[in-house]
Amino acid sequence: MNLLKEKILEEGHVLSANILKVDSFLNHQMDPVLMYKIGEEFAKRFEGEIITKVLTVEASGIAAALMTGLVLGVPVVFAKKKKPSTMDGAFFSGRIHSFTKNETVDIVVASKYLKSEDRVLIIDDFLATGEAAKGMIEIARQAACHLVGVGICIEKSFQDGGKQLREIGVRVETLVSINALTNGKVDFV
Amino acid sequence: MNLLKEKILEEGHVLSANILKVDSFLNHQMDPVLMYKIGEEFAKRFEGEIITKVLTVEASGIAAALMTGLVLGVPVVFAKKKKPSTMDGAFFSGRIHSFTKNETVDIVVASKYLKSEDRVLIIDDFLATGEAAKGMIEIARQAACHLVGVGICIEKSFQDGGKQLREIGVRVETLVSINALTNGKVDFV
Numbered sequence: 292m293n294l295l296k297e298k299i300l301e302e303g304h305v306l307s308a309n310i311l312k313v314d315s316f317l318n319h320q321m322d323p324v325l326m327y328k329i330g331e332e333f334a335k336r337f338e339g340e341i342i343t344k345v346l347t348v349e350a351s352g353i354a355a356a357l358m359t360g361l362v363l364g365v366p367v368v369f370a371k372k373k374k375p376s377t378m379d380g381a382f383f384s385g386r387i388h389s390f391t392k393n394e395t396v397d398i399v400v401a402s403k404y405l406k407s408e409d410r411v412l413i414i415d416d417f418l419a420t421g422e423a424a425k426g427m428i429e430i431a432r433q434a435a436c437h438l439v440g441v442g443i444c445i446e447k448s449f450q451d452g453g454k455q456l457r458e459i460g461v462r463v464e465t466l467v468s469i470n471a472l473t474n475g476k477v478d479f480v
Numbered sequence: 481m482n483l484l485k486e487k488i489l490e491e492g493h494v495l496s497a498n499i500l501k502v503d504s505f506l507n508h509q510m511d512p513v514l515m516y517k518i519g520e521e522f523a524k525r526f527e528g529e530i531i532t533k534v535l536t537v538e539a540s541g542i543a544a545a546l547m548t549g550l551v552l553g554v555p556v557v558f559a560k561k562k563k564p565s566t567m568d569g570a571f572f573s574g575r576i577h578s579f580t581k582n583e584t585v586d587i588v589v590a591s592k593y594l595k596s597e598d599r600v601l602i603i604d605d606f607l608a609t610g611e612a613a614k615g616m617i618e619i620a621r622q623a624a625c626h627l628v629g630v631g632i633c634i635e636k637s638f639q640d641g642g643k644q645l646r647e648i649g650v651r652v653e654t655l656v657s658i659n660a661l662t663n664g665k666v667d668f669v
Contacts, residue, residue, distance in 0.1 A: 312566055319567075320557045320593045323550035349539035350558065357543050361512035368509045369539065376581065377501055378508075392565065404509045 292332050292466040295444065296479060298325060305472045309419075309447075310391065317444065318351035318416055329466065330358025333414060333442040336464040340439045342412045344368060344405065346431065348387075348398050348423055355444055356414040363412075368405065370398040370427060383433040385426030390419070398426050405434035418443040418465065421452020428461065440464060447472075448480050481521050481655040484633065485668060487514060494661045498608075498636075499580065506633065507540035507605055518655065519547025522603060522631040525653040529628045531601045533557060533594065535620065537576075537587050537612055544633055545603040552601075557594065559587040559616060572622040574615030579608070587615050594623035607632040607654065610641020617650065629653060636661075637669050 304312040316322040333355070342363055347356035348370040360367035373396070374382065381402040388395045405411065411434075413427045424441050431438045440462035446453050448468045456463050468480035493501040505511040522544070531552055536545035537559040549556035562585070563571065570591040577584045594600065600623075602616045613630050620627045629651035635642050637657045645652050657669035 306566055306568075310566060314566075314590065315593070316555075319560065319564075319590060320555050321546060321549070323546050323556055324553065326546065327550060350542060350560075353539060353542045354546050357510060357512050357515065357546060360510070361516060364513065366505075366509050367512055371508065371539075375508075377495055377499060377503075379495075401503065401508060404504070 292329070294325065294328060295467050298322070299445070299467065299477055303477060305475045305477060308472050309450075311445070311447075311469065311472055311477065313445070317354075321354050323354075326354045326358045327361070329355050329444060330360075330362045332466055333359040333412070333464070334362040336442065337412060337440060340412075341410050342439050343409045344411050344436075345414055346370065346400070346405070346411050346427055347414045348372070348427060352415040352423075355416060355442075359412070359414050359442065366404075368400055370400045370430060372396045372398055374399045383430040385429035387422045387426035389422065398430070400430050400434075402434065405431065405436055407435040409434065409436040410439050411436050412439045413441045415441070416444045418446040418452050418463070419450040421455050424452065424456060428456075445469065481518070483514065483517060484656050487511070488634070488656065488666055492666060494664045494666060497661050498639075500634070500636075500658065500661055500666065502634070506543075510543050512543075515543045515547045516550070518544050518633060519549075519551045521655055522548040522601070522653070523551040525631065526601060526629060529601075530599050531628050533598045533600050533625075534603055535559065535589070535594070535600050535616055536603045537561070537616060541604040541612075544605060544631075548601070548603050548631065555593075557589055559589045559619060561585045561587055563588045572619040574618035576611045576615035578611065587619070589619050589623075591623065594620065594625055596624040598623065598625035599628050600625050601628045602630045604630070605633045607635040607641050607652070608639040610644050613641065613645060617645075631655075634658065
């Protein structure tokens with residue numbers, strides 16, 4: 292997706308060999324028009340698939356997921372990183388570890404919002420080690436729903452999350468893939 | 481906003497005299513089309529005002545804020561509840577206490593995303609004691625930007641957050657106001 296690539300070149304900051312900061316348009320400040328176009332692009336990539344629900348995890352996945360749901364006309368569920376006191380009843384959960392934040396959290400989704408008849412598209416902002424995606428896939432597995440695929444805004448191809456997901460047969464669509472972050476530069480695939 | 485009122489009557493659950501659960505369309509599962517209409521309604525309420533930025537707080541404020549930003553054509557910033565390790569440089573912060581979650585957090589916004597020339601519209605899903613709104617107003621104050629107003633999806637008018645904000649001269653626009661939550665029923669203003 293050229294628009295996203297250009298935005299990364301213009302506004303992204305390479306903080307280290309592992310970390311690309313895109314908080315001016317994706318995950319702190321957000322560009323709503325770009326996010327809508329990202330939603331359109333995911334809808335296009337998965338055209339022909341029946342999708343009944345979009346799943347993401349708070350907080351930085353919400354924008355892209357919401358816009359994808361708007362274009363597809365289906366509800367969007369975001370997994371919570373902490374079980375709310377008001378979440379009564381059954382829930383599904385997946386454990387994820389964030390290497391950037393150095394923390395492990397159990398993400399949860401109330402079971403009434405994912406049914407076995409659902410066909411789920413998982414959306415997230417980044418894919419690196421695949422921890423968040425795997426946590427959400429675990430939730431979809433517990434719900435026994437059909438996983439249509441995973442849509443990612445930016446994949447760090449030099450980390451093996453995407454490879455792992457593809458090896459277990461998950462369809463992964465990434466809008467922009469990055470080979471390396473070296474000398475402050477972004478090297479796209 | 482009748483559409484939101486109807487949705488609350490159809491799908492909302494009164495958990496106690498203080499808690500209305502709307503997680504089937506607003507803050508766990510989200511209805512993207514409803515959220516877009518909420519964005520349109522906020523844009524209409526503040527028509528004639530110059531707005532350069534929408535401000536909210538993660539995670540449940542993001543959807544309404546993003547759609548408002550999409551309709552207005554301006555960037556949306558969400559305050560984070562934890563300072564990310566990648567947030568280098570200066571930031572603004574406000575302390576908020578959640579009575580529902582019984583926790584106090586310092587919300588933060590990188591200072592480069594709120595400038596003194598900005599005219600800011602704060603958007604959130606709920607207004608009860610006004611803690612979150614006051615935390616965001618404090619951030620806008622630190623940034624020395626102009627506060628256009630606060631847009632709220634659901635105000636619990638039986639708690640005094642809205643009263644407090646209006647008393648200090650803040651323009652508060654709420655889409656739906658609730659008088660009381662009694663015997664499992666929602667009593668709208």
